[in-house]
Amino acid sequence: MSHEHRDDTGARFGMWIFLYTEVILFSGLFILYAVSLSKFPEQYSIASHKLNIYFGGANTLVLLTSSLTMAMAITAIQRGRKKQTLILCCSTIGLALLFLVNKFFEWSAEIGHGIYPGSEELAAMGPGVTNFFNLYYFTAGLHGIHVIIGATLIGVVTVLVSKGRVNSEQYTLLENSALYWHLVDLVWIFLFPLYYLIL
Amino acid sequence: MTESGHYIVRFRTFVIIWVLLGTLTALTVVASRIDLGAGNIWVALGIAATKSALVIFFFMNLRQESRLFKIGLLVLLSIVAIFIGLTFFDVLYR
Numbered sequence: 001m002s003h004e005h006r007d008d009t010g011a012r013f014g015m016w017i018f019l020y021t022e023v024i025l026f027s028g029l030f031i032l033y034a035v036s037l038s039k040f041p042e043q044y045s046i047a048s049h050k051l052n053i054y055f056g057g058a059n060t061l062v063l064l065t066s067s068l069t070m071a072m073a074i075t076a077i078q079r080g081r082k083k084q085t086l087i088l089c090c091s092t093i094g095l096a097l098l099f100l101v102n103k104f105f106e107w108s109a110e111i112g113h114g115i116y117p118g119s120e121e122l123a124a125m126g127p128g129v130t131n132f133f134n135l136y137y138f139t140a141g142l143h144g145i146h147v148i149i150g151a152t153l154i155g156v157v158t159v160l161v162s163k164g165r166v167n168s169e170q171y172t173l174l175e176n177s178a179l180y181w182h183l184v185d186l187v188w189i190f191l192f193p194l195y196y197l198i199l
Numbered sequence: 200m201t202e203s204g205h206y207i208v209r210f211r212t213f214v215i216i217w218v219l220l221g222t223l224t225a226l227t228v229v230a231s232r233i234d235l236g237a238g239n240i241w242v243a244l245g246i247a248a249t250k251s252a253l254v255i256f257f258f259m260n261l262r263q264e265s266r267l268f269k270i271g272l273l274v275l276l277s278i279v280a281i282f283i284g285l286t287f288f289d290v291l292y293r
Contacts, residue, residue, distance in 0.1 A: 071213045074208075
């Protein structure tokens with residue numbers, strides 16, 4: 001058996017450092033949100049009521065569940081259960097797609113009501129509401145891109161698991177994609193109450 | 200046994216965390232419908248921070264990682280706190 005140089009902990013720490021920078025990226029957007037909220041408290045409340053709590057709430061549960069299936073996939077691969085790992089990874093991807101489908105219907109409805117960046121109807125609602133929706137589309141859009149990237153990454157790892165390249169001896173790639181996926185969940189944990197639930 | 204000191208987390212543990220996360224989500228929706236004035240945003244952030252801690256320590260398995268990972272997280276949170284603090288130091292005193 002050939003000796004292989006590997007540092008799984010180092011690989012995971014590298015992923016964590018990358019995720020720290022992702023947090024910095026999103027925290028910039030949340031700071032913009034905080035400053036704008038303190039400037040336009042009433043308008044932010046009015047704008048928030050235009051968002052659909054049911055879409056947001058359903059997507060929260062979808063992402064939480066997808067985080068669960070991804071965490072379980074690591075346990076499954078550690079136990080050497082290939083088929084179970086594949087099922088759990090595919091469930092995660094399925095839930096990611098469900099999230100995006102929800103998002104599609106949600107945004108279609110909002111755009112149908114004339115709420116989108118640069119719309120005249122939105123401009124007529126005043127600067128506070130416009131500011132809210134611009135930030136909402138940017139933050140949720142950036143989050144949506146992360147969902148697409150995360151699901152793609154998990155898709156690639158799923159193929160590698162099925163080929164046996166990622167297995168119970170070597171599964172850092174699965175762990176790192178899972179870490180990325182949990183970050184996507186973490187961002188949504190803050191995004192949901194801040195945008196959808198202002199009284 | 201996987202790596203030195205790392206044990207395999209059981210499915211049951213993850214499911215319990217998932218149930219807790221779902222309960223906290225319901226709690227944040229209910230709490231947001233009660234008028235607490237400025238308290239609403241702090242309750243929302245408090246619940247979100249609790250949920251994040253559950254995700255980070257259990258799903259992301261930070262509790263089994265070495266001290267280096269935890270110090271990294273603390274450094275990150277300090278940087279974000281400085282970022283927010285200095286922004287509001289400017290914005291609130293204009």
